[in-house]
Amino acid sequence: MIERLRALYATGRVALLAETYYHSLAFLVPPPELAEEVAQHRAMLEREFGARPSVLRMTELAYSDDLARFAESQRFTGMLAEGWEGVLGGQPPTYRYCAASAPTVNLLLRHYRLSDDVGFRFSSREWSEHPLTADKYARWLAATPGEVVGLFMDFETFGEHHAARTGILEFLSALPLEVARHPHLEWATVEEAIAGHPRAPLSVPVTMSWADQNRDLGAWLGNDLQRSAFEAAKKVGVVARRSSDPAVLEDWRKLLTSDHFYYMYVSGHGADQGVHQYFSSYESPYDAYANYMNALTDLRRRALDRLGVPVLK
Numbered sequence: 001m002i003e004r005l006r007a008l009y010a011t012g013r014v015a016l017l018a019e020t021y022y023h024s025l026a027f028l029v030p031p032p033e034l035a036e037e038v039a040q041h042r043a044m045l046e047r048e049f050g051a052r053p054s055v056l057r058m059t060e061l062a063y064s065d066d067l068a069r070f071a072e073s074q075r076f077t078g079m080l081a082e083g084w085e086g087v088l089g090g091q092p093p094t095y096r097y098c099a100a101s102a103p104t105v106n107l108l109l110r111h112y113r114l115s116d117d118v119g120f121r122f123s124s125r126e127w128s129e130h131p132l133t134a135d136k137y138a139r140w141l142a143a144t145p146g147e148v149v150g151l152f153m154d155f156e157t158f159g160e161h162h163a164a165r166t167g168i169l170e171f172l173s174a175l176p177l178e179v180a181r182h183p184h185l186e187w188a189t190v191e192e193a194i195a196g197h198p199r200a201p202l203s204v205p206v207t208m209s210w211a212d213q214n215r216d217l218g219a220w221l222g223n224d225l226q227r228s229a230f231e232a233a234k235k236v237g238v239v240a241r242r243s244s245d246p247a248v249l250e251d252w253r254k255l256l257t258s259d260h261f262y263y264m265y266v267s268g269h270g271a272d273q274g275v276h277q278y279f280s281s282y283e284s285p286y287d288a289y290a291n292y293m294n295a296l297t298d299l300r301r302r303a304l305d306r307l308g309v310p311v312l313k
Contacts, residue, residue, distance in 0.1 A: 005049070006048070009050075009051060013187075013189065014189060015053070015190045015192075017056065018041055018042050018045065018053040018056045018057070018076065019041055019059065020034065020037040020038060020041065020058070020059050021037045021041040021253070022037060023059050023257055023258060024059060024257050025230065025256050025258055025261065026253075026256055027058060027067060027070075027207075029234060030234075033237070037253065053191075054078060055076060055078040055079065055080065055190050055191055055194060056080075057079070057080040058079070058080075060209045060210060060219070060258055061080060061081065061152065061210035062208070062209045063079060063080075063081035063204055063208055064204050064205065064207040065099065065100065065203060066101070066207075067079070068100075068101050068102040069099075069102050071099075071102065071105050072104055076105060077104065077105065077106060078108060079105055079106075079108075080107075080110065080190070081107050081109055081202075082110050082112060082209065082210045082215055083110050083111055084112065084215045086208070087202065087203075087204050087208060088202070092145065092146050093109040093110070093111050093146075094109075094146025094147060094150075095146050095148070095198075096147065096148065096193075096196055096198045097198050097199055097200055097201065097202040098198035098200075099202065100201035101203065106195070106198055107198070108190060108193055108194045110150045110152040110210060111144070114137075114141070115150075117129070117140075118137070118153055118157065118168075119153040119154060122162050122168055122171070123163075123166040131167070133171070134171050134174035134175045134177075135181075137171075138178035138179045138185075141182070142185055150193070158172055219265060220258055220261040220262055220265075221261065223264070223266050225264045225266065225286070225289045226264045226265070228289075229289060229292050229293060232293065233255055236300045237252055239303040239304060239307070240252040243304075244306070245303070245306045248299065248302055248306060255295060255299065259279075260288070262279065263281075264285045264288045264289050264292070265280075266286075
């Protein structure tokens with residue numbers, strides 16, 4: 001897979017983005033965790049691909065004024081964010097914006113309706129637009145006003161979320177030719193799309209994400225189980241850092257991966273609840289919580305052992 005990604009990157013038509021190395025909630029942990037994880041991810045991209053990304057995509061598309069300031073401090077020129085009406089104030093998501101808190105950081109927004117047409121609705125036979133064909137989708141793109149349409153989807157959309165039998169791979173293969181039939185449409189890497197003069201500054205004082213209907217952090221920290229686990233993880237992180245054991249620190253960072261908290265989601269209903277159940281391999285969110293806390297307790301014991309602190313059995 002890495003070799004294929006290297007070949008794609010070598011074409012010059014692919015941009016690689018910086019993120020948290022462990023796809024974690026490091027942006028909610030006291031410094032210097034976020035800066036260290038982003039630096040680790042940047043180092044990996046340069047080592048494996050010779051890439052020096054200028055655009056930051058935070059875990060689960062999290063974005064806020066504070067995160068824009070962080071991006072600016074790390075010399076990023078752009079970030080990705082959700083094109084949600086709740087923060088756009090009636091403006092369209094199909095233009096470049098800049099961060100109100102860090103004007104040197106341009107923003108590329110996700111057109112969530114067009115993105116979710118492929119990412120979530122493609123194989124739904126209950127959807128009024130099923131089946132979605134490449135020519136139909138290209139016509140929708142062509143009819144969308146603005147300068148840029150940000151299509152953000154999970155990699156596993158193509159073949160896992162929508163199995164090959166749904167026609168998703170044929171759809172993807174046919175899409176470039178269908179888009180080419182519309183002269184005013186062209187493809188761009190994220191770095192190309194984000195360059196240029198922004199339409200207006202965008203302020204997002206409270207962190208938003210691309211998850212669920214509320215577009216907040218509720219998918220990971222919306223209930224007592226999740227908050228309890230995350231607060232416990234932060235406390236163990238203090239001990240893990242003091243242990244000066246790289247293996248302990250790495251395991252703690254793996255426990256910050258956003259998926260762990262996503263599996264503990266219990267507060268949703270309707271479409272949100274269905275999405276969470278699809279992604280979880282646990283029988284229930286309570287099982288996810290119990291398993292996580294057991295792992296966290298074991299890690300705490302290991303960290304205290306490195307520090308020579310006796311632990312009650």
